[in-house]
Amino acid sequence: MSELKKILHVDDDQDIRTIAQMSLEMVGGFELKQCASGKEALVVAPKFRPDLLLLDVMMPEMTGEQLWNKLMQMPELANTPTIFMTAKVERSFLTHLLHDGALAIVEKPFDPMELSQEILAAWNARRQAA
Amino acid sequence: MKLLNFFGIVIGAVILGAAYLVSAAALHHAQGTGTPLFGIEGLADTTLLIALIAVVVCFAVGWTAAYKILKQSYRHSVQDLRQHFNSEIRLLDTAIDQHSIVSVIDRDGEFVKVNTNFEAAFGYSSKEIIGKSASILYLADQKDGAMSNDPGDFHPATTFSDVHNSVREGQVWSGEQTLRRKNGDIIHVMSTILPHFDKNGNHTQSVSLRTDITQKRMTESQRQLTRMLDELQDEVFLYDVDTLRLSYMNKSALARCEWTAEEVLGRTIADTASNFSTPLFRAHVAPLMDGSRDVVSIETKHEKGPVEVSTRIYTGPNGKPVFLSVLRDTSERKKLKSVKMNTMAMVSHELRTPLTSIKGALRLLQSGVTGELRPEVKSMIDIASRNSDRLLHMVNDILVLEKMNANKDDFALEETDLASLIQEAVSVNKGYGDELGVTFLQDPIPVRALVAGNGIRLMQVMTNLMSNAAKYSPKGGVVRVGVRREGQFLRVYVTDNGPGVPENARATIFDSFTQFSAADGTTRPGTGLGLQICKKIVARHNGRISFTSDPGVETTFFFDLPRMAGAPDLTVVRSDSPSVREDTKRHHEETNMASNG
Numbered sequence: 001m002s003e004l005k006k007i008l009h010v011d012d013d014q015d016i017r018t019i020a021q022m023s024l025e026m027v028g029g030f031e032l033k034q035c036a037s038g039k040e041a042l043v044v045a046p047k048f049r050p051d052l053l054l055l056d057v058m059m060p061e062m063t064g065e066q067l068w069n070k071l072m073q074m075p076e077l078a079n080t081p082t083i084f085m086t087a088k089v090e091r092s093f094l095t096h097l098l099h100d101g102a103l104a105i106v107e108k109p110f111d112p113m114e115l116s117q118e119i120l121a122a123w124n125a126r127r128q129a130a
Numbered sequence: 131m132k133l134l135n136f137f138g139i140v141i142g143a144v145i146l147g148a149a150y151l152v153s154a155a156a157l158h159h160a161q162g163t164g165t166p167l168f169g170i171e172g173l174a175d176t177t178l179l180i181a182l183i184a185v186v187v188c189f190a191v192g193w194t195a196a197y198k199i200l201k202q203s204y205r206h207s208v209q210d211l212r213q214h215f216n217s218e219i220r221l222l223d224t225a226i227d228q229h230s231i232v233s234v235i236d237r238d239g240e241f242v243k244v245n246t247n248f249e250a251a252f253g254y255s256s257k258e259i260i261g262k263s264a265s266i267l268y269l270a271d272q273k274d275g276a277m278s279n280d281p282g283d284f285h286p287a288t289t290f291s292d293v294h295n296s297v298r299e300g301q302v303w304s305g306e307q308t309l310r311r312k313n314g315d316i317i318h319v320m321s322t323i324l325p326h327f328d329k330n331g332n333h334t335q336s337v338s339l340r341t342d343i344t345q346k347r348m349t350e351s352q353r354q355l356t357r358m359l360d361e362l363q364d365e366v367f368l369y370d371v372d373t374l375r376l377s378y379m380n381k382s383a384l385a386r387c388e389w390t391a392e393e394v395l396g397r398t399i400a401d402t403a404s405n406f407s408t409p410l411f412r413a414h415v416a417p418l419m420d421g422s423r424d425v426v427s428i429e430t431k432h433e434k435g436p437v438e439v440s441t442r443i444y445t446g447p448n449g450k451p452v453f454l455s456v457l458r459d460t461s462e463r464k465k466l467k468s469v470k471m472n473t474m475a476m477v478s479h480e481l482r483t484p485l486t487s488i489k490g491a492l493r494l495l496q497s498g499v500t501g502e503l504r505p506e507v508k509s510m511i512d513i514a515s516r517n518s519d520r521l522l523h524m525v526n527d528i529l530v531l532e533k534m535n536a537n538k539d540d541f542a543l544e545e546t547d548l549a550s551l552i553q554e555a556v557s558v559n560k561g562y563g564d565e566l567g568v569t570f571l572q573d574p575i576p577v578r579a580l581v582a583g584n585g586i587r588l589m590q591v592m593t594n595l596m597s598n599a600a601k602y603s604p605k606g607g608v609v610r611v612g613v614r615r616e617g618q619f620l621r622v623y624v625t626d627n628g629p630g631v632p633e634n635a636r637a638t639i640f641d642s643f644t645q646f647s648a649a650d651g652t653t654r655p656g657t658g659l660g661l662q663i664c665k666k667i668v669a670r671h672n673g674r675i676s677f678t679s680d681p682g683v684e685t686t687f688f689f690d691l692p693r694m695a696g697a698p699d700l701t702v703v704r705s706d707s708p709s710v711r712e713d714t715k716r717h718h719e720e721t722n723m724a725s726n727g
Contacts, residue, residue, distance in 0.1 A: 015487035018487075019494065058479060087483055109486035109489045110486065111490075111493055112490045112494050112497075
């Protein structure tokens with residue numbers, strides 16, 4: 001499994017996108033693309049071909065989970081490791097996503113100084129398991 | 131008798147007639163032949179004399195016979211009359227005996243005679259009660275004071291000697307009495323007690339006639355109860371403690387089961403729900419039976435939706451304990467709760483999203499990735515950062531509280547070892563202590579201290595208590611943590627030497643949003659929800675949480691959880707610091723528990 005370079009981040013909140021951008025680009029040094037909605041992501045993702053998807057769960061029109069299902073049906077993106085970000089911290093909800101194959105769940109608010117480390121840790125754990 | 135009288139008169143008349151005929155014949159003979167007797171003309175004849183004597187004799191004999199016959203007939207009539215009276219008295223006796231509870235006591239108040247009604251009504255056989263004092267029937271004379279709860283008691287406090295003395299003075303005592311059966315049940319009677327005196331006016335006996343009016347009294351009070359209860363929105367069930375046989379259901383309860391009032395009798399509480407389990411029910415009401423609780427409540431599901439049932443023991447008008455269950459339909463409340471829950475989850479989510487940006491931005495600024503900050507700017511950023519942290523804690527705490535209020539299923543209790551919990555808590559909170567310059571020290575703890583608990587939630591309690599203790603400790607202070615046995619409970623305690631809890635904060639310290647200045651006058655940062663969360667978690671474990679505080683000297687927050695049945699006794703393995711002042715401290719705590727509990 002290759003090194004983690006390209007991340008596609010989808011979140012409807014402009015400010016959170018900005019924080020995440022600074023965190024992942026400046027602190028983590030990743031190549032990042034961001035989308036404000038699932039609709040936009042469905043267009044961007046196949047061209048960008050990210051190594052990892054970072055999806056917000058609660059988004060209007062299309063939830064993170066719905067977007068995930070759609071992306072996984074695209075041949076270019078099938079089996080792309082996915083991390084969810086959510087402010088909804090009910091345990092039953094989290095286990096359900098992990099059970100369905102999500103790599104990890106990042107709780108909001110996240111620490112921008114720690115986010116990249118957290119993502120990398122999940123990425124490496126997965127590689128070891130594989 | 132009349133016939134005999136008649137015969138007597140006839141015989142008398144016949145003899146008289148015969149005497150008359152004889153004397154007439156003699157007279158006639160004397161007139162024909164006659165020598166005068168005693169010189170008197172016509173009396174000389176002996177025949178005449180004989181005739182006269184015969185008349186007298188005949189008359190005497192006739193009279194005697196008639197008298198005898200008359201006397202005989204009189205005796206017969208008296209006998210008849212006596213028999214008549216006797217049978218009438220017997221009839222009356224039988225009637226009283228049949229109708230009333232009859233007892234006879236002697237001048238000392240001891241039973242001499244009781245009838246079968248008495249035996250049936252009071253439950254004593256005549257053999258066992260004769261010779262006993264009548265005071266055993268009187269409630270007010272019983273030392274254990276088994277008084278009826280019925281507010282309508284007429285003579286609840288009348289003692290036997292009250293009654294006995296008034297009867298001995300020659301008064302007939304009459305009135306309602308509440309007496310006690312052999313088995314302790316209450317019996318309501320209407321009593322009339324009559325004294326009997328001998329020729330010299332000495333009291334010899336008293337006869338008591340009683341009528342059992344328990345049923346009447348019961349139906350009266352039941353009618354009263356029924357009228358009130360029938361109008362209640364909540365559903366009410368009354369049923370026997372032993373047989374669980376229903377004696378009453380109010381209108382709303384009947385509606386749930388689709389029964390008529392007549393259909394209730396003969397059924398048991400188990401018939402009211404298809405999923406009713408008698409063993410589970412018995413376990414549920416066990417605290418009522420052993421008297422450890424006055425009321426037990428349970429949330430459960432009925433065919434017709436979620437319900438909450440509260441059950442208590444109520445002493446009925448006949449003195450017999452019955453279960454009184456009040457059932458409330460909670461479907462509306464559940465609906466509201468889930469709406470509220472969703473709202474809370476939404477609010478929490480909505481709050482966390484902007485907090486993510488605020489905290490993220492501040493964190494990036496603080497880290498210096500966006501460039502070096504001037505010291506005064508940095509201190510402003512720190513203030514903003516601290517308070518956004520606080521806001522986030524509050525949001526989290528609210529969510530935890532709401533979650534605990536809303537669904538209980540999330541709270542599984544399993545075998546949990548408090549000893550390892552404490553060890554873990556000490557290591558988990560070490561970092562926080564270091565930040566504040568406070569050391570967490572573990573007192574000697576047992577190998578295993580088992581309770582039925584939820585590890586995650588109990589850790590939450592530990593973290594809360596320990597961070598509070600650290601916050602309120604002086605710099606360089608020590609917070610001691612440990613567990614020890616307290617009777618049927620295990621007590622986990624966190625002790626600090628901070629300023630302590632001021633008097634005016636003690637009553638409300640476990641309430642929501644209670645933040646107080648410590649006894650030194652300063653307030654520490656917090657959400658004001660921590661202790662309320664602790665209290666809820668501990669309550670969910672059937673435990674209790676409290677504290678003792680000697681301001682400036684020592685403050686201990688502790689919670690007691692029921693020891694798990696069959697758990698081995700605590701054995702101390704590690705000894706980090708000697709336990710000092712154990713006895714005085716315990717005493718102090720107990721005094722405080724009383725005022726807090």
